[in-house]
Structures are given as structure tokens and as C-alpha cells.
Amino acid sequence: QLLNVAKGPQWGSKIRAMALCNSISMVWAMRAVAAGVFSALLFGAASAQSLKELRVRDAEEAALDREVAYTQSVCDSSIDATIDWRSAADWPDDVSLTLSCDGALGALEAYCRAGDGKSHAQKITHFVCAGDGGGASLNGGTLRYGATPGDNGFVDTKALIDSAL
Structure with missing residues (x-):
């Protein structure tokens, strides 16, 4: 006013x-x-992803981190790891993707334990766990394993590492 x-x-x-x-x-x-x-x-x-799907992914990534930590201790190296979730869109719910990729890491560990394998294996600085069934591949410092349900990838990955490194 x-x-x-x-x-x-x-x-x-x-x-x-x-x-x-x-x-x-x-x-x-x-x-x-x-x-x-x-x-x-x-x-x-x-x-958006469901809460269940987010929890499964978190659990798979935590399991992969534990497996890679063990591989790093065996190989005395530094390796970062990721899961290629896009490749795992059709992955069965009742099968662990990380456990299916663990054989590939086991092959790297076996290589590190043999002779001078540790020094060669230290060239691998990145590990990709995929769910596309593509098998093992090595490109530069990246070891990629395309898992198949029911196969752990040890034999294929060991053969690749033995021939490539």
C-alpha cells in the first residue's frame, strides 16, 4: 500500500x-x-536396469576383482579387468559369467608359474571378460575371453598365451 x-x-x-x-x-x-x-x-x-540385475552385476564385478587380484599376486603384475556387459545380454541367469572367465585367468596364472613366464605375462595389463562365446584373444596388452556357458576357457587361453607370449 x-x-x-x-x-x-x-x-x-x-x-x-x-x-x-x-x-x-x-x-x-x-x-x-x-x-x-x-x-x-x-x-x-x-x-533402466532392474535392481536384481544391478545386484547381479555388482556381485559379478566384485568376483572378477577378487579373481584378478589373485592373478596379479601370482604374476606379480598389475592388471585391470572389466566385464563387457553388452556382449553378455543373452547370458543365462543361472551361470556366473565371472566363473566362466576364471579359467582364462587360470591359464595366465599357469603361464606365470612356468619358467620365465612371469616376465612375459606382465605385458598383459587388461583383462576383458565377455559373454559372447568368442574365446580367447590377445590384442596388445589386452587379454579378452569371450566365455561360453559351461566352458571355463583354460585350454584355449593357455594355448593362445603359450603361442603369443
Whole structure:
């Protein structure tokens, strides 16, 4: 009211109009935010992983970390490891992908235990566990094993490492 007296009666109606516009703008802004949140929940939920799937992945990655830590201790080396989840889209729920890749790491450990294998095996700095059935491959410092359910990859990987390193 003080503003109305100081500036005259026309200012009061202008201020009320501005307040009304601000209120309308706020309502539309809140509706836009609500619509954005709703669509993110609706469409994000459809593409998001289930809680069960996230837990399985966490458990598989933790198991791979433990297996690689053991391989590093045997080979006296530093190896980082990843799981290629895109290749494992059709992997059976009741079979551990990490355990299916463990034979490939076991082959590397066997190589490290034999003669001067440790010094050669230290060239491998990355291990990829995949679920595409592609078998063992070595490219630069990356050892990749494309697992098949029911096969642990020891024999194939050992033959590859013996011939490549």
C-alpha cells in the first residue's frame, strides 16, 4: 500500500498484474518440471536396469576383482579387468559369467608359474571378460575371453598365451 500512495493508483494495478503474471508463470514452470519428472520416471524406468540385475552385476564385478587380484599376486603384475556387459545380454541367469572367465585367468596364472613366464605375462595389463562365446584373444596388452556357458576357457587361453607370449 505504501507503494500505491507514493506512485499513485496506477502502480497498484500494475503490480497486481505483474504478480498475477508471475503466479501464472510459476504454475506453468511447475507443470513443466512435473511433466519432465514424470516422463523421466516413465521412460527412464523402461530403459533402466532392474535392481536384481544391478545386484547381479555388482556381485559379478566384485568376483572378477577378487579373481584378478589373485592373478596379479601370482604374476606379480598389475592388471585391470572389466566385464563387457553388452556382449553378455543373452547370458543365462543361472551361470556366473565371472566363473566362466576364471579359467582364462587360470591359464595366465599357469603361464606365470612356468619358467620365465612371469616376465612375459606382465605385458598383459587388461583383462576383458565377455559373454559372447568368442574365446580367447590377445590384442596388445589386452587379454579378452569371450566365455561360453559351461566352458571355463583354460585350454584355449593357455594355448593362445603359450603361442603369443
